[in-house]
Amino acid sequence: SGALVSAGYEVICCADGAALLSQIRSRIPASVFLEVRMPEADGLDLLKKLREENCPAPIFVTSANGNIATAVEAVRSGADS
Secondary structure: OHHHHHOOOOOOOOOOHHHHHHHHHHOOOOOEEEEOEOOOOEHHHHHHHHHHOOOOOOEEEEOOOOOHHHHHHHHHOOOOO
16 A cells, blocks of 8 residues: 555555445445455455445455466456456
8 A cells, every 4th residue: 555655645544344335325436356265255256235225436355365267256246347
């Protein structure tokens, strides 16, 4: 997030999926970055919820331990590439 802040972007980090959903309901972000494996939730499930709620922002999914199957599932679930 430091690079984005240095480039002039406002960065809001959320502790969990519920906090992210609350933020998105109150403001429209320019983009969303999700980790696939989060402590409190599955990032792909959260991605699906964001798309079900018609979040218009591009959503990028990252994974420290990803594989091709996870990447394909993320794109099919609405992640931007």
